Amino acid sequence: MECCCLTVCVGTVALLFALLWWFVRALNRSSFWVLMWNVFIIEQLRNKFTQTTRPQRILKAVQKNATKGDPDSVISAIDHYCKHSEWAMNVGDEKGSILDSVVSEVNPSTVLELGTYCGYSAVRIARLLSPGSKLITVEFNPAIAAIAKQIIAYAGIQDKVTLVEGSSGDLIPKMKECFGITSFDFIFLDHWKDRYVPDTKLLEECGLLRKGTVLLADNVICPGAPEYLKYIRNNRRYESRYYPAHLEYTKVEDGLEKSIFLG
Ligand SMILES: C[S@@+](CC[C@H](N)C(=O)[O-])C[C@H]1O[C@@H](n2cnc3c(N)ncnc32)[C@H](O)[C@@H]1O
Numbered sequence: 001m002e003c004c005c006l007t008v009c010v011g012t013v014a015l016l017f018a019l020l021w022w023f024v025r026a027l028n029r030s031s032f033w034v035l036m037w038n039v040f041i042i043e044q045l046r047n048k049f050t051q052t053t054r055p056q057r058i059l060k061a062v063q064k065n066a067t068k069g070d071p072d073s074v075i076s077a078i079d080h081y082c083k084h085s086e087w088a089m090n091v092g093d094e095k096g097s098i099l100d101s102v103v104s105e106v107n108p109s110t111v112l113e114l115g116t117y118c119g120y121s122a123v124r125i126a127r128l129l130s131p132g133s134k135l136i137t138v139e140f141n142p143a144i145a146a147i148a149k150q151i152i153a154y155a156g157i158q159d160k161v162t163l164v165e166g167s168s169g170d171l172i173p174k175m176k177e178c179f180g181i182t183s184f185d186f187i188f189l190d191h192w193k194d195r196y197v198p199d200t201k202l203l204e205e206c207g208l209l210r211k212g213t214v215l216l217a218d219n220v221i222c223p224g225a226p227e228y229l230k231y232i233r234n235n236r237r238y239e240s241r242y243y244p245a246h247l248e249y250t251k252v253e254d255g256l257e258k259s260i261f262l263g
Contacts, residue, residue, distance in 0.1 A: 032222070032252050038087050046086065054088055055147040058118050061085070062151055069156035071127035078120050078151075083249050090120035091190060091218055092248025098256055099188065099216065103128045106214050108185030112175070113137040114168045114199060115191030119148035119155075125188065126157040135160055136179055138191070140167040168195055172202045183210035189217040189228075196228035204237075211263030222247045222254040232259045 043054055050057070061081035066073040075096070082088045091099055103111075103125050109132065116122055116139035126135050139145040145165045152161050162179065164171055168191055175181045187203065189196050196217055203209055220229055220242070233240050240259040247254040 032247075032250075035087060035247070035250060035252070043086065053143070054086060055118050055144050057086070058082070058088060059147050059150055062154055066154065068154055071123045071155040071157055074123050074151065074155040075120065078118070079249075087249050089117060090248055091124070095218060095243075095245045095248065095254070095256055096121070096124050098243045098245060099124060100128060102214065102216050102256075102258055103186065106186045108214075109133045110181055110184045111135040111186045111188070112181075112184045112208075113188045113190065114195070115139065115189070116148045116163060117144060117190075119151040119161075119163075121188060121190060122148065122152055122161055122163070123155045123157060126152075126160040127155070129160050133160065134162065136162045136164060136175070136181070138164050138166065138168050138171050140165070168199050169202065172199060172208065173206050175206065175208055181208065183208050184213055185210075187213065187215045189215060190219070193219060193223055193225040193228070196225045197231050200228070200231065209261040211261065213261040215257075215259045215261065217257045217259070218254075219247070220255055220257045222252050225257075229257060232257060237262050 047053055058078055058081060062074055062077045065080065066077035078090060079093045082090060082092070099121065107130060109130070111125055111129070111134065113122055113125065113135060116137040119137070122135060122137045129135065137148075139148060142165055145163055149163055152158050152163065184203075189199070191199075200215065215232075215238075217225060217228060217232075219225065232238050238259040238261060240257060243256040243258060244253070245255050246252060
């Protein structure tokens with residue numbers, strides 16, 4: 001009887017071990033699942049043990065490693081931290097350089113960003129703006145917005161950036177009245193993906209798009225915005241082009257969709 005119990009116990013432990021081994025191997029085979037593991041398990045554990053949040057740790061990395069008033073050093077410090085310490089949902093360096101080239105090509109006077117997070121892309125965009133140009137960036141999480149404000153100020157580009165707290169759906173209709181915007185030259189969509197279509201329609205309805213306004217949407221492949229791609233690519237009011245790249249700090253396929261509003 002004892003021998004039988006021992007065999008069952010050893011068998012169960014061996015099975016559990018084999019399952020764990022398979023799980024870890026599967027995780028390593030797919031960077032996407034490594035990412036999910038990081039976001040849902042590692043981040044939560046880190047938050048619990050350090051009593052800090054990921055945005056707070058990113059701010060700390062900026063304060064430690066970047067030079068005050070130097071936006072490029074802020075961008076490098078965030079990229080370095082997110083590549084080597086913990087992943088975060090900034091647009092990142094690879095897609096960031098595509099963003100840079102679109103911003104430089106458009107040379108916008110008025111920019112709207114939907115989804116600020118820690119201010120990484122806001123710093124990227126604002127550092128390329130000509131004097132007198134303005135970026136309005138929208139973030140609905142107040143704790144994250146507070147961190148982004150500090151990172152933007154650390155980069156020394158606070159005069160070019162207005163960070164507005166609130167949800168895109170509430171704020172887009174107030175852009176004319178509250179911020180004196182006639183229309184935007186460039187819009188970066190990088191908030192929750194299910195808002196891409198309703199917010200694009202809202203921007204159209206509110207008359208915030210002019211002939212030639214450029215929309216650039218992040219993460220159209222991962223996590224993905226299929227409804228947005230369907231809407232924008234099959235719409236005669238837009239001319240669209242896809243820029244292939246990878247999800248920030250990973251080898252997972254992702255890309256940006258650039259769409260020009262034709263009026
Ligand atoms: C992918 S992150 C933005 C990353 C940032 N653009 C960057 O590259 O550094 C998305 C952010 O959008 C915010 N967000 C999501 N949906 C929103 C909405 N409807 N209105 C305002 N903010 C939103 C989230 O809280 C999150 O901080």
